[in-house]
Amino acid sequence: MNNSIQLIHRPDGKPQLKDFKFIEEEKPEAGSGEILLKTKYVSVDPYLRGRMRDQKSYIEPFKLNEPVESGIIAEVVESDNDDFKKGDFVNGMLLWKEFQTSTGKGLTKVDSDKASLSAYLGVLGLTGLTAYISLEHIGKLKKDETLLVSGASGAVGSIVGQIGKIKGCHVVGIAGTDEKLKLMKEKFGFDKGINYKTTDDMDKAIKEACPDGVDVYFDNVGGEILDAAMENINKNGRVINCGAISLYNATEVPTGPRYEGTLVRKTVLMQGFLVRDHTNEFGAATKQLADWLNEDKLHYEETIVEGFKNIPQAFIDLFDGKNKGKMVVKV
Amino acid sequence: MNNSIQLIHRPDGKPQLKDFKFIEEEKPEAGSGEILLKTKYVSVDPYLRGRMRDQKSYIEPFKLNEPVESGIIAEVVESDNDDFKKGDFVNGMLLWKEFQTSTGKGLTKVDSDKASLSAYLGVLGLTGLTAYISLEHIGKLKKDETLLVSGASGAVGSIVGQIGKIKGCHVVGIAGTDEKLKLMKEKFGFDKGINYKTTDDMDKAIKEACPDGVDVYFDNVGGEILDAAMENINKNGRVINCGAISLYNATEVPTGPRYEGTLVRKTVLMQGFLVRDHTNEFGAATKQLADWLNEDKLHYEETIVEGFKNIPQAFIDLFDGKNKGKMVVKV
Numbered sequence: 001m002n003n004s005i006q007l008i009h010r011p012d013g014k015p016q017l018k019d020f021k022f023i024e025e026e027k028p029e030a031g032s033g034e035i036l037l038k039t040k041y042v043s044v045d046p047y048l049r050g051r052m053r054d055q056k057s058y059i060e061p062f063k064l065n066e067p068v069e070s071g072i073i074a075e076v077v078e079s080d081n082d083d084f085k086k087g088d089f090v091n092g093m094l095l096w097k098e099f100q101t102s103t104g105k106g107l108t109k110v111d112s113d114k115a116s117l118s119a120y121l122g123v124l125g126l127t128g129l130t131a132y133i134s135l136e137h138i139g140k141l142k143k144d145e146t147l148l149v150s151g152a153s154g155a156v157g158s159i160v161g162q163i164g165k166i167k168g169c170h171v172v173g174i175a176g177t178d179e180k181l182k183l184m185k186e187k188f189g190f191d192k193g194i195n196y197k198t199t200d201d202m203d204k205a206i207k208e209a210c211p212d213g214v215d216v217y218f219d220n221v222g223g224e225i226l227d228a229a230m231e232n233i234n235k236n237g238r239v240i241n242c243g244a245i246s247l248y249n250a251t252e253v254p255t256g257p258r259y260e261g262t263l264v265r266k267t268v269l270m271q272g273f274l275v276r277d278h279t280n281e282f283g284a285a286t287k288q289l290a291d292w293l294n295e296d297k298l299h300y301e302e303t304i305v306e307g308f309k310n311i312p313q314a315f316i317d318l319f320d321g322k323n324k325g326k327m328v329v330k331v
Numbered sequence: 332m333n334n335s336i337q338l339i340h341r342p343d344g345k346p347q348l349k350d351f352k353f354i355e356e357e358k359p360e361a362g363s364g365e366i367l368l369k370t371k372y373v374s375v376d377p378y379l380r381g382r383m384r385d386q387k388s389y390i391e392p393f394k395l396n397e398p399v400e401s402g403i404i405a406e407v408v409e410s411d412n413d414d415f416k417k418g419d420f421v422n423g424m425l426l427w428k429e430f431q432t433s434t435g436k437g438l439t440k441v442d443s444d445k446a447s448l449s450a451y452l453g454v455l456g457l458t459g460l461t462a463y464i465s466l467e468h469i470g471k472l473k474k475d476e477t478l479l480v481s482g483a484s485g486a487v488g489s490i491v492g493q494i495g496k497i498k499g500c501h502v503v504g505i506a507g508t509d510e511k512l513k514l515m516k517e518k519f520g521f522d523k524g525i526n527y528k529t530t531d532d533m534d535k536a537i538k539e540a541c542p543d544g545v546d547v548y549f550d551n552v553g554g555e556i557l558d559a560a561m562e563n564i565n566k567n568g569r570v571i572n573c574g575a576i577s578l579y580n581a582t583e584v585p586t587g588p589r590y591e592g593t594l595v596r597k598t599v600l601m602q603g604f605l606v607r608d609h610t611n612e613f614g615a616a617t618k619q620l621a622d623w624l625n626e627d628k629l630h631y632e633e634t635i636v637e638g639f640k641n642i643p644q645a646f647i648d649l650f651d652g653k654n655k656g657k658m659v660v661k662v
Contacts, residue, residue, distance in 0.1 A: 050596065222591035236608075241594040254589045260553035261585075263572040263603035265381070270601045272594035277567075 002027040004067045005096040005311055011052055014249045014319050019052075020068075020312040027099050029078070034101045036078035039308070040089070042096065042329040043071035043121040044315040045155075046220075049248040059276070067095040071126060073110065073117045074100075084109070091120050098308055098331065115293065122155055122326035123300040124289055126275050130242060131159035132285045134273040138240045139216045143168035146210045148229055149190075151220030153180035153301070155326035156242060158188050159289075160218045162298050165189045169216075172209045174225060176321045183324060187299055202228035213237075221246045223254065230262050239270040249319060301325025333358040335398045336427040336642055342383055345580045345650050350383075351399075351643040358430050360409070365432045367409035370639070371420070373427065373660040374402035374452040375646040376486075380579040390607070398426040402457060404441065404448045405431075415440070422451050429639055429662065446624065453486055453657035454631040457606050459620045461573060462490035464612055465604040466498075469571045470547045474499035477541045479560055480521075482551030484511035484632070486657035487573060489519050490620075491549045493629050496520045500547075503540045505556060507652045514655060518630055533559035544568075552577045554587065561593050570601040580650060632656025 002025050009019045030036040048070055051062045062068060072094035076084045081104050084090070092107040094100060110120045122128060135141060147164035151157040152173025161184065164171040173190045175181055181193035192209040199205045206214065206228055213234035219226050222244030233239070247254050262268060292298040303323040305314040308331045318327055333356050340350045361367040379401055382393045393399055403425035407415045412435050415421070423438040425431060441451045453459060466472060478495035482488040483504025492515065495502040504521045506512055512524035523540040530536045537545065537559055544565035550557050553575030564570070578585050593599060623629040634654040636645040639662045649658055 219591065222589065226591060241591050244589075244591040244595055247589065247592050254592075255586050256589045258553065258575075258578065258585045258587045259590070259601075260550065260557060260572050260575040260603075261578050263601060264575055264605070265603070267603040267605050267608060269603075270590075270594060272591075272596070272598040272600075274595070274598050277598060 001025070003098045003308055005308075006065055007052060007062050007068050008065055010054055010064070011049070011249070013251055015049065015052065015312075015316050017312055017316070022309065028101045030080050030101050033081050034103055035076050035081050035084045037074035037090065037094065037100050037102055038077045039072055039074050039094070039096075039098055039100075039331045041073040041118045041121055042308075042311055042331060043125070044311065044318060044327050044329060045070060045127075046243055046245045046248060046318055048315065049319075067097055069093055069095050071121050073120055089117060091125065096311055114290070118302055118304065118326070118328045118330070119293075119300065121328055122302060123159060123293060123298060124286055127155040127326055128159050128289045129278075129282055129285050130156050130273070130275040131163060132289055133275060133278045133281055134218070134240045134242060135160065135163055135216075136281075136285075137278075138238055138269070138271045138273060139218065140238065141167040141169055141216060144170070145215035146170045146172065146212055146234075147216045147218065148172050148174070148206065148210060148214045148232075149218045149220075150174040150196075150225050150229075151243070151245065152190065152193070153184050153188075153324055154220060155323075157218065157220055158184070158301060158325055159298065161190050162188050162292075164216075166292065166297055170210070170212070172206070174221075180321075180324060183301060187301065196225055203231045206232045216240070218242060219244070223247060223256065227257055230257075230259055230268075233262065233266060233268050235266045237266060237268045239268065241270055241272040245319065303327050305329045307331070332356070334429045334639055336639075337396055338383060338393050338399050339396055341385055341395070342380070342580070344582055346380065346383065346643075346647050348643055348647070353640065354398075359432045361411050361432050364412050365434055366407050366412050366415045368405035368421065368425065368431050368433055369408045370403055370405050370425070370427075370429055370431075370662045372404040372449045372452055373639075373642055373662060374456070375642065375649060375658050375660060376401060376458075377574055377576045377579060377649055379646065380650075398428055400424055400426050402452050404451055420448060422456065427642055445621070449633055449635065449657070449659045449661070450624075450631065452659055453633060454490060454624060454629060455617055455620055458486040458657055459490050460609075460613055460616050461487050461604070461606040462494060463616045463620055464606060464609045465549070465571045465573060466491065466494055466547075467612075467616075468609075469569055469600070469602045469604060470549065471569065472498040472500055472547060475501070476546035477501045477503065477543055477565075478547045478549065479503050479505070479537065479541060479545045479563075480549045480551075481505040481527075481556050481560075482574070482576065483521065483524070484515050484519075484655055485551060486654075488549065488551055489515070489632060489656055490629065492521050493519050493623075495547075497623065497628055501541070501543070503537070505552075511652075511655060514632060518632065527556055534562045537563045547571070549573060550575070554578060554585065558588055561588075561590055561599075564593065564597060564599050566597050568597060568599045570599065572601055572603040576650065634658050636660045638662070 223246035554577035
């Protein structure tokens with residue numbers, strides 16, 4: 001038998017277990033030219049929340065009563081395709097199923113000797129690429145500048161901060177527990193950390209941690225933390241809008257202070273970033289990330305949840321910040 | 332005797348005549364190496380409101396009980412400086428005085444045979460340069476894209492729209508009277524116009540006027556018109572934040588819908604622009620603007636108010652949209 005996880009309700013606010021349904025079905029067989037894949041690691045990511053909304057966006061919304069799709073590392077267990085052999089591991093956008101067939105289109109082989117399989121969903125996958133490519137395109141970090149990062153102990157944020165240190169910047173991270181702050185400083189080498197949950201005045205806390213102001217703000221969260229960052233942004237500052245997790249579960253139009261005055265007065269750049277728009281740069285970027293990893297300049301953290309049945313809960317836990325680093329489900 | 336206009340109160344909300352004071356003083360004389368200037372044309376601009384606030388910004392705030400400064404065309408009436416002779420006309424940031432002396436530093440000579448003197452405060456001055464350079468750096472217009480412009484019949488907006496037409500774009504302008512819309516279409520060649528004062532639903536009006544969405548939004552106003560433009564922005568859209576006149580007189584922190592979700596979802600770029608940051612490009616840009624002017628591809632409108640004593644009122648009238656094109660005071 002095979003197991004599959006479908007989206008059956010569009011979440012209202014924060015996703016809940018009842019929005020998902022487990023389906024038992026026949027285990028598929030590889031057809032002509034196809035491969036049969038066994039899911040090994042499943043990436044759960046905040047952006048999936050956007051696809052659960054019935055709204056035109058950069059990518060089609062999920063259909064109801066069909067399996068959810070995300071980044072997955074799978075093992076080839078049968079192959080009728082010359083490009084893949086039994087025992088190969090592949091990385092691609094695949095369905096939340098224990099077994100599935102594929103023509104191989106859109107899949108990349110990964111080498112389990114070079115890095116752990118789960119790393120290909122994190123530091124060497126879309127999260128690492130997001131950090132690296134967005135900093136190249138929008139952040140354009142210069143030595144001695146100040147880089148502020150929210151979601152700083154998370155999958156993307158922790159890599160952003162480490163790249164900031166590699167580039168010689170003063171790096172300040174924002175996270176939601178003292179344990180995460182400790183991780184940021186001790187494992188990822190951030191200069192300062194701010195616990196936004198225990199800080200009353202984020203504006204003041206950023207001012208203290210960034211005495212020369214903020215040159216680049218890498219934003220994973222949006223909302224009031226973005227407001228406080230904008231209060232401290234420098235002339236010609238750059239804001240990378242990578243995510244807005246604080247708004248994803250909003251059911252009404254979120255409002256806040258207007259930024260246009262600051263944008264004009266300080267000639268600030270704010271730009272949204274989606275790594276999918278930059279696939280032609282993935283090769284070079286992955287090589288740079290792998291080099292830094294091998295040179296021990298880059299470290300990563302994973303929260304690995306065990307068990308196929310725990311995928312929806314692992315996804316939901318993202319919105320409570322229960323992950324440190326990349327959240328991955330091992331099947 | 333000489334006349335001078337000082338700022339004596341920082342405006343609370345919209346500037347008022349009582350914020351300014353006329354001072355009679357001795358007419359100055361050119362000292363050694365100096366020139367004596369007689370003011371001919373005075374530029375009044377919305378950005379001056381920002382300098383009236385006691386707030387750190389890209390440029391020093393005006394001091395109370397000192398004359399206001401803006402772009403001015405003046406005639407050299409005495410010269411003890413080899414670089415200038417009597418009868419020359421110069422352009423520079425000068426004081427609101429009928430007569431003033433200068434060492435010549437920061438002044439550019441202008442040729443009254445090539446264009447009217449007031450044009451050097453508009454299409455060939457900072458306003459034309461703002462339009463051209465911001466479109467080059469941020470807008471990056473491509474043929475057949477849609478360009479939306481607010482403050483479209485104003486000094487900068489009217490030039491922005493015409494450059495859009497030169498680049499082969501669909502150009503839609505937003506202004507506050509039907510007369511301005513007529514001017515935009517008939518004189519400046521805009522494709523469509525929206526009267527924001529008689530339109531209930533700006534979102535819908537923009538949708539109708541921009542059936543393919545908005546690729547570039549040139550924003551002079553901020554506030555609710557920016558909100559409506561953001562509702563219609565396309566994937567990879569660019570927003571040039573050139574001004575936020577709707578907020579300049581605000582006495583509380585203005586709020587509105589948050590943009591960060593749209594920025595991420597549509598990978599939109601928003602960037603503030605100040606022409607002063609690009610002085611090294613002024614030469615080439617002025618040449619391009621003058622060429623277009625001579626080729627009859629670029630037209631401009633001026634509202635010329637007569638009389639030194641009317642400078643403060645002309646400035647105040649900007650905030651009621653009483654100007655068509657560049658507002659200039661002829662002394």
